[in-house]
Amino acid sequence: MVVADYELSGRSDSTERYRADLTSAFKAPHPDIDVTVDVVSWNDVDRKVAEMSRDGNPPDIAQLGSYVHFADCGELYAADDLLSIPVQAGFVQTLARVCEYQRTQYGLPFVASTRLLFHNKKLLAEAGVKRPTTTWAQLKDAAEQVKNRTDARYPVALPLGPEEAQVEAMAWMLGTDGGYTASNGSYRIDSEQNVAMLTWLKENLVQPGLTGPVPPGRLDRKDAYSTFVKGDVAMVNGRPSLLGAARQASVDVGLVPVPGREDSAVSAPCMVDWVSAFKHNGNRGEIGRFLDFVYADENVRTFAARNNEHFRSTLGRVKIAFA
Helix, strand or coil: CEEECCCCCCCCCHHHHHHHHHHHHHHCCCCCCCCCCEEECCCCHHHHHHHHHHCCCCCCEEEECCCHHHHHCCCECCHHHHCCHHHHHCCCHHHHHHCEECCEECCEEEEEEECEEEEEHHHHHHHCCCCCCCEHHHHHHHHHHHHHHCCCCECCCCCCCCCCHHHHHHHHHHCCCCCCECCCCCECCCCHHHHHHHHHHHHHHHCCCCCCCCCHHHCCHHHHHHHHHCCCECEEEECCHHHHHHHHCCCCEEEECCCECCCCCCEEEEEEEEEEEECCCCCHHHHHHHHHHHCCHHHHHHHHHHHCCCCCHHHCCCEEEEC
């Protein structure tokens, strides 16, 4: 099993410990099934699995950013081939449908997260920013005040580096009614709205030096989050688990919907991580039993408790858009 590293910032052994505890608990009632887990950085997991597949030695189970290529090549088991009916019924159906390729579910949704704008209340107060940021213009003004009146290295962090640029970009796209696809479902990355958004970011945040010392194209999400937890970022679009990490570090955090050109964006991007199973080794029965165990309610709750906190209900008006 090849899985992604879910450490939020820096490096610890939380993911390894969770997986070790899970496989040990599975091993007790299934002594005939050996489970070996390889934890890999999100930057490398897709490449590693692709190389293993190309070399004729894919893992039985893999956590992937994209499974469609393998499904198209006929390498994956369908969810119906693996999971019990109760486990399949337990998936959030919106997420399960997103996991389909040619009307067959090949990806098993493991975790999903949306984005909100996190801000460091202490830094904004020092800068004299007195109201929540709801528009791009307000965000720019707040960032300028932070730069001029505080020692924060990043008035606003803009992580568009290799790690997860597609989600950060989509958060900004949705703020101006843009997105990756046109109304007919085809890709339209170079739409008028998207080009206008990127131009605005470049001219209003990047060129004035409001995005910190690392260029956005080289700043990864994990590095941006780590710097926020250290108190050196005033504002950043973040996922739910950032809230718990920041609070543990005694950062006073504020949360608002992602800003838009004219008002808060009414949609937020949702990032879904998939689990898929390869046919190569023929271990369908063993894989199915293990995945039924992984997706048991108590095990899902354990993972969620280690990695997430709930957002306040006041943010409930934000809708979800899937990349």
